[in-house]
Amino acid sequence: MNPNLPSEKRRFAAAYLRCFDAERAAASIGRCDGVRLLSTPAVQRELALQRAQCDITRKDVLRRLAQLAFGQANDCVKLVLSDAPDLDALDLSLLSEVKRNDKGTVEVKLLDRVAALEQLLAAADAPNDCADAFFAAAEDGESA
Secondary structure (H helix, E strand, O other): OOOOOHHHHHHHHHHHHHHOOHHHHHHHOOOOOHHHHHHOHHHHHHHHHHHHHHOOOHHHHHHHHHHHHHOOOHHHHHHHHOOOOOHHHOOOOOEEEEEEOOOOOEEEEEOOHHHHHHHHHHHHHOOHHHHHHHHHHHHHHHHO
16 A cells, blocks of 8 residues: 555554554554654644544543443453354453463453443542643653
8 A cells, every 4th residue: 555645644644543542553554653643743633633532522532431430341251251252242341351361261251340430430520620630740741
């Protein structure tokens, strides 16, 4: 693919914003130079444009935290019990880790729901300007 095609930059930026992994995003568009692509000014501009279009709000983050805190682990169980699970159809957002030892025992770790609940509680008690400071700090961290 031609790295100068605008559509490729858009697709890379969109893939990167889904996974925040430059190499995985590059692989999804048939490239193997994710870190280099991520550092180009054109891709940085495209990322800024797409981030602005996403318009993620405090409510969006709180909604997602609530989904994680109160979500069901059914699909995580299906993953380990099924012989050939359809990974694209499973919601594995609660999954933190899967291990299988040489005896066939499977260990499944889910995200820390108590931590997610604590974050929700802290956000509910915090004034909105604290959330604004959090998002500003996150944006500064991404651009560094």
